[in-house]
């Protein structure tokens with residue numbers, strides 16, 4: 127490949143989306159004769175120097191409340207340095223694709239910040255930046271951006287642009303056929319394991335001297351580090367093996383409401399590390415039945431056999447390396463249990479790979495359509511919106527038999543699950559509240575539940591006297607904390623389990639009251655489905671109301687006609703509107719702090735609208751003025767969100 131047709135491609139990924147898009151780009155560039163020199167943003171100044179590049183493409187995602195992914199933090203620190211000259215990037219021509227989710231109000235905030243900063247430092251765009259929204263499907267923006275990018279790059283390098291044929295399915299397949307990893311299982315017991323990582327094939331060799339010795343293999347795996355001790359996302363502490371002291375059900379036994387559990391962990395060892403409003407991550411492990419089902423489906427004969435992964439010497443993939451979160455050597459059972467995400471929605475690139483491994487042409491064709499640009503709507507409807515996983519795909523396409531190595535290479539990393547703390551700062555008993563996720567059956571895989579919520583649900587039902595320990599760590603980016611000035615009023619909005627961190631806030635306020643501190647007003651807006659069944663923390667909230675740590679409690683229940691008729695409110699946004707005068711007064715005249723927490727889709731956007739509406743009607747702001755007021759509230763950190771989808 128001509129070295130002149132080269133550009134720098136950098137990605138900043140948290141969950142692997144940006145990385146997947148960047149890797150797809152590498153393959154598509156390769157196809158037209160362009161060399162994309164791909165690096166993670168975390169490797170700035172180690173593997174690349176941005177200011178020395180002339181042509182740069184950046185794919186970067188957003189996490190949490192518009193924040194940078196962990197892997198982009200160093201990059202961001204470097205480029206935001208005040209000492210950089212205004213023309214620092216004047217040699218750089220770039221394009222940027224930002225990924226975000228408009229369920230969060232600060233949608234794509236970080237990619238916008240990067241884009242603005244590059245322009246500020248003299249960089250110019252050879253193709254306008256684009257910002258994709260996961261709430262409606264990243265592909266809607268990402269695919270046309272990739273097409274335009276390829277055309278623009280071909281123009282720059284004077285190469286023929288990729289043919290814009292309508293048979294994108296075939297084009298896509300062509301790429302896959304050329305570049306996919308042709309992974310092989312090396313049957314040799316004494317095979318030399320390649321150490322070079324510049325190949326395409328990931329070799330999977332058996333390192334067991336005696337392959338029938340399954341016990342010794344599983345024994346070896348028992349002592350393996352969690353995900354090869356690879357850095358965990360948002361980790362702000364080490365991993366603690368924490369005893370579960372109690373689990374009880376917060377909701378009533380009513381099938382019309384979500385089952386909500388309260389788990390109590392003994393965190394005496396690290397109680398002084400956290401404050402109310404923080405969250406912890408729990409290390410997840412895949413469901414045993416699903417792992418066994420998948421390995422059987424992939425025709426793995428001995429899931430516990432110790433195997434060694436390696437990158438084949440003749441790979442065409444650039445900088446091919448083994449995923450660092452996989453223990454190596456290890457067993458396939460261990461890898462699929464602890465390192466690979468079996469629950470996430472397969473990307474289109476995965477669909478293309480699956481199509482390649484279908485024996486039945488009808489099934490192959492369906493998968494090709496799902497992976498094609500023309501099939502985007504179908505893909506969104508039947509894969510993304512239906513939240514299908516790799517297991518669903520393999521169940522629905524029985525003739526598809528990808529090699530196990532193909533999945534190891536292409537499934538994303540299994541990530542820990544985060545939970546907001548429902549306890550006072552420094553409390554030795556850490557409370558977490560969550561709804562148990564129920565998942566649809568896949569063939570014989572019935573009664574499936576969320577990995578972590580299902581694990582606790584089983585512990586709850588099994589009535590084990592000695593509950594096991596769970597591996598947890600404190601998360602970074604803890605912005606959801608009480609203001610240092612306790613006299614400031616608080617407006618807390620937490621439907622469903624979103625009320626959890628506010629229990630911690632109220633417990634902290636209770637202690638302050640006991641210490642004689644004068645507290646500002648505290649309003650709580652809580653909503654759920656049925657008052658009699660899922661009024662979470664009812665007794666605690668009423669106790670705080672009686673104590674004065676909570677000054678007003680407004681509740682609504684969306685499936686409770688009786689309650690709706692009584693209060694006229696179905697959702698928390700209705701309650702906010704009903705209290706327009708007070709809410710506005712507290713925000714504008716008393717510098718109140720607003721906190722929004724919860725898991726409802728669109729909830730954060732709807733609350734933002736309700737607050738804006740209240741401020742506008744009470745103060746006569748124009749549309750532009752109210753947007754500015756709310757933006758300033760966010761900038762002053764007086765409007766904080768802790769939202770999950």
Ligand SMILES: Cc1cc2nc3c(=O)[nH]c(=O)nc-3n(C[C@H](O)[C@H](O)[C@H](O)COP(=O)(O)OP(=O)(O)OC[C@H]3O[C@@H](n4cnc5c(N)ncnc54)[C@H](O)[C@@H]3O)c2cc1C
Pocket residue numbers: 405410469470471512513514543544545546547559560561563564565566575576577578579580623626725769770771
């Ligand atoms: C900072 C933060 C704080 C959080 N705090 C809390 C909290 O306090 N309380 C709380 O309850 N949650 C909280 N969450 C969410 C929590 O982390 C988990 O996502 C949630 O509990 C599910 O985890 P799980 O392992 O049980 O489910 P998983 O095994 O991860 O299953 C969920 C997955 O199943 C799929 N799925 C879900 N529903 C369906 C369906 N109906 N059909 C098909 N597929 C489906 C989806 O793809 C989803 O990704 C928080 C998240 C973050 C990021």
